[in-house]
Each structure stands twice: as C-alpha cells, then as structure tokens.
Amino acid sequence: MIGLLWEGRGMRGHCFSFMLTVLFLGTLLTTFIWYMSNDSHVEPHRLPAPKKTEKRAPSVSSDSCNDCSHVEPHRLPAPKKTEKRAPSVSSDSCNDCSHVEPDKLPPQKKTEEKAPSVSSDNCKGCSKVINKVLEHYSQTWTKQEENYLNFRSQLHTRCRGSDRAILTQANAPVGSKIVYDGEKKVREVTPELFRTFVKESPFSNKTWDTCAVVGNGGILTNSNCGNTIDSTQFVIRCNLPPLENEFKAHVGSKTDIVTANPSSYMKKFGGLLGPRRPFADSLQIYGNSMMLFPAFSFLDSTPSCLRALYSIEDFEIPIQPVLLNPGYVQSLTALWRSKGLKEIRLSTGLVVTSLALEICTNVHLYGFWPFSNHPHGFQPLTHHYYDDQKANHLHVMPSEFQLLLQLHSQGVLRLHLGQCGEQ
Template sequence: MRGQLLKSRLSLIITGLCLGSLLTSLIWYNNNVDPHRPPPQKKNVTQPFGPCEGCRKIIDKAVQRYSQTWKKQEDNYQNFRSNLSSECHGLDNAIITQTNTPVGSRIVFNGIRKTLKVTPKLFSIFAKESPFSNKTWDTCAVVGSGGILTNSSCGNAIDSAQFVIRCNLPPVDNGYEKHVGVKTDLVTANPSIFTQNYGALIGQRRPFVERLRTYGNSLLLLPAFSYTLDTPVSLRVFSTIKDFHSPIRPVFLNPEYFRSLLLFWRSQGLYRGQLSTGISMVSLALELCNNVDLYGFWPFSTHPYSLHNLTSHYYDNRQPKFIVHAMPTEFELLLQLHSQGVLRLHLGDCQPGGTEVIDKANAQNSEKQEDNPPKI
C-alpha cells in the first residue's frame, strides 16, 4: 500500500515537472520564436521613415520656410564653419593618413571598445596625405538618396557644383542621370553593401569593379574601422580596386573624426542615435566648401508639396532592418541651418536649367489640410 502511494506521488511529481517544462518552453517560444509576433521595439528611438512623433510639425515648418526666399547669411555660415572646424578638423583628420596615423599607433573602433595596432603593412595602404588639406571649393552638393529626388529633374543643378558628394554607392545611370546627375567627386560605401550585394568580395569581384565605373576617379570613402567585421571586407575592397586597376581612389574614414563629429552634433541638439552618413558628409562639406547645397534629404514618406507617397530611396523602397539614426531630428537641425543661411536644402523639383521650382500654391494648400492630413 505504502509502495503504491510512493509510486503515485512520484508519478505526480514527474508529471508536474513535465508540465512545467512544457509551459516554460511555450513561454520561451512565444517570446522568442513565434514568427507572427513583431520583434520588441527599442524605446526612445525615432523612426527614420513614416509616422513619428512631431513629423507633421516638422513637415509644416519646412513647407512654411520654403515659401520664403532663401538667402545666405555669411556671418552665420562663418561662425558655424569655424566652430565645426575647431572641434572636428575635417580637412586634416576626416581621412586616415600616414601623417595622422603612424606605424605603431592604435586605431580605436567606433562601434566597439577594441583597438587595432597599425602595422607597416596596414600603414602602407593609408593615403600619404589628406586629399582635402589646403583645399576649398566654392560650391558643393551633398546628394542624399531620399525618394524626394524621384522625377525631380535636379541632375543639372547637382552636376553644376564644383564638388559633389554622394552616399552609399547610389546608382547614377540607367535613367537616373536627369534627376540626380552623374558627377561624383566623393562617394561613401557602407561595408554592408559589399556583403549583401557582392558576396563580401570573396568570390567574383568583377561585377563590383564594373559598378564602380560610374563614379570615375572619385574618392571612395570606406568606414573600415567602425566595427571589427567591417575591416576585412573593406581591405578586400581596397585590394580589388588595385588588382583591377580601377581609377576610383579608396580612402579610409578616420574613426577619431567620426567621434568628434558625434560630440559636435550632440552639442547642437542631436541627443540620440548614431550619425547618419548624410549628416557626416554635410559636416565635411561645410568645412570644404563656401556654399553647400543639399539634395535628397527628406526623411518622410510624403512629398512636402504634391503630398504623394515617396519611396525610401529614389532607386528602391528598401527599409532599414535596424533603426540606428534619428533621421527626423537630423533633418530638423539641417532645416535650422537652412533658415539661418548656413546651407541650402532643396525640397522642390528643378527646372531644366537647374533652378528650383517651389509650388507655393501646393505649399499653402498643404497647411490647410489639418482635417484630412496625408500619411506621413
């Protein structure tokens, strides 16, 4: 009798353990595996596209300001440029060179707390000197990839600039020329592009080299030292360019310069998120150029004048997998600089001759549509 009772109790204990294990597994599965459950959202992260807190206010503000004539304010420009230069020293430090990064020094990665010692072999592929030292241009265009450039006819206006900066290897051929231009003096490339589109250059490399032809002999800026995973693929990019005798000139972004930029923009009110490539290149342009024009910088999915829906880029509608940039906040800061006459944002379409068209009638109508606001 006592034996049967012990067996019954033991059976109940085993059953309870099994049920507990099953319940734990179900809870874990629901929280981690269930494909129908959306991934948990990080708090206090601004969405770069689509709905976001305060976006409508920013759009209305932009439309209102663009109904007014823009004029450069030389004093504001000189003050901002002087502060930026004294904090970041982009002309000498934006690019890793043999002067600012000697053999035996250590490169501190941006994304992680690791360093890399500069060996003679690594030192040999650094630029001998900064391509920007003792150089300035009168007019510069920084071209973002926003969908606002679609059918904008701004190609001539962009190409008229003396120095043109583009971000993340965007297409400038196959019909895009009319709207984004073709001239390129500096183009950036996120290492993820090489991994996603070119197999990290481990196999066939010629398609990548062919892609670079559209950029001629421009500078190719590689952020090789943001994360340790970026370094090997960036070095393969460098060797591929040399092996195929491509005229493009690869250089490495200095992580020290990037850190100084982050501190500078934190002081300007950009308290959250990593700096985007766009605002980083705008910063460099403000040191390099007397007059800076921005195209394709519009982080919302609705056009500010015609109110039609926009794709995330002028060449595709691919959304970012991870939200690391506070794009609307960056845009608002750039809008402030526009209003202060430091730089000029372009949000309207362009005429064939290159001048911008601002549809004031649509601008006024958009301000009156509070009862039926467009999707943003």
C-alpha cells in the first residue's frame, strides 16, 4: 500500500515537471513568435532610400508635376529628367528662370543674344539700325540757307552740272574724246554721234524753285504722295518706273526728267533688236519729258542706249532724249568720295539728286529708303514700290542714304520718309 502510494507520488512528480517544461517552452516559443511578427518587416538598413528620394523630390518642376506624392521613389530619376528639360527653357516660356543653373542652359544664352535683334513688328535685326537713323531724322525740318548755298557752291565749282551734266554739241564737238566713267575706254565723237547731242544744256542759266527727286523705294507704297510730288515745279524720276493705275496716287505722274538705264528696258523689250513699237508705246506716260541715257558708262551701254534713242526718233515720241556726260559723273564721284562715300559707282538716284541741288532752290526726296522695313512700324517693304528686284551690287545704298540723311539734318535738302500729309 505504501509502495503504491509512493509510486503514485512519483508519477505525479514526473507529470508536474513535464508540464512545467512544456509551459516554459510554450512561453519561450510565444515570445519568439511575437517578437518576429512585430519586427520582421522593418529593416533599419532600408531606411536611407526613402530619405534620399525625399531629398530629390524638389528637383521636379512645378510646371510638369502638380502632385508627385503618389510616385514611387524608384520611379523618380528627377535629376536626369531636369537635365533633359533645362535646354528647352526659353525667354518665351519661362517668366522666371532664376532657379535654373547656368551650366545647364547653353541654348538659353543663345536666345538671349538674339532677342534684342528681333522686334515684335516683324523686323529682324533692323529696329536698332532704323531707330538710330530716326534719331538723326527730324520731321520738323527747317531749311538752313547757309548750308544749302555752301553745298550748292561746291557742286557748281567742282562739277558744273548746269552746263556739263549732259553731252551737248557745245561741250562735246566732233573729234573730241569721251572717256567712259565705268571703265577705261575712250570714244571719239563722230558726226553721226554728234548729231544725237542736244545743241545746248537745258539747265544753263535756269533755276527752279521746288524740285522733287523720286526714287523707287518700297517706302512709297501706300504713301499717298502723288499729289504732293506733282505739285512741285520740276520732277525727276529714275529708271522708267510705272506711274499708272494703282501707283499714281502714291508716286504721281508729272515728269520732267526720267532716267533710262539699259537694264530697265533691254530685257523687257528684247534688247530692242526686234519690234520696237511696244517700247515706244511704254514711253507715252512720260509725256514730253527729257529721257536721260547713261550711254557712256560702259562700252556695251552705248549701242543699247542709241537703239532706244533711235526708237524715240523713229516713232516720233515727244520725249527729248539726252545723254549723260561721263565727265560729269567722274567729277561727282570725286566730290562724294571726299565726303566719305566709298563705293564703285554712284547710283542714278545720287547723280540726279546732285543735279537737282545745283539747279533747284528747294529739293525734296521721295522713295529714298534702303532698308527692308518701314521706319514707322517696321512693316516689311518690297525693294521697289512696283516689284521686289534687289539692287545692283555696284551700289551701296545705305552708305549713300547716310550722306543724304546728313544733308537733311543740315537743312540742305528734305527727305520724306512717311505718308504725305503727316509730316
């Protein structure tokens, strides 16, 4: 009995020890499971990546991302994206680009260099030049009598246009030599050539009060200067310009002298080698004016100018053909070069303006504007008021214009650059 009781106690002791062991192991296992379930997803070494992404976030432009908080960090190569976009920033699309680093903006620097040359008035590179010209152009113009008389005296003394501007039977007798002004060629005056000269200069001992020299610049388009030009006593035009229809209101029609360079009719009328009636008919708009031919500028100018002269005679056109004296042109060239003009040849416009200053008391210039944009508004202009054919490379129109502008500023002559009635 006692043995049984002792054996029972022994079994209970083993059970109790076993239960304590199981309880201890269960507690340990539970603690381990709890610890692992709470800490296994947080690894300290993975935290720098979100912090690094947060530092890059400000590099995303507000122009391209209104709300970037939903973007995963590994999808934001922000620095590369910013570097790609920086060159496309221009002054037109960026009101405040001070935050952009200079070393990322080579295109921006290039844009800034070009910006001053571009005007909002469709004028590329001309606004600065034109504004500089207008600084010297006074619309409240006043004639300076002393300056005018001084310049006129220089022309009369050195060039004598009133007597020498055109070839006459008085200044170029038979047997005399004519030296071409455009090349080193000489032509003797034969009886046949002598017959084509007028007997005497139509300008000797004559002075007109008001004269208009009308160039063909595109600035005359829509100028409404026709009536103003026609109101002057003496009108000089250049290179057989059109005067009829839509042009008359802006350029007028009165003509006392019109120049006729071979280039203005040879191509249009087949060199006058065929039927010449169309050429003769085209001259009717100039009435009984004088037609000035530069027959002795170059050797090949002579036959073309003489064919035109003979056409006028054959068809009994009331125009008086006259031949420009190359000696006069050479004298003018020397005078203008002494005043700073450097070019191969004087333009027809400058030649007839010089003549006008000698034979007219008040000289007005129209259509003299060598730039491709209008001085008031910068709108594009055609080269001529009737076409857009460019100037001969032998002439330097801006340089000539600068000298004419000086004479305007000095009150010697008057340039008209706007619409008539507004000056």
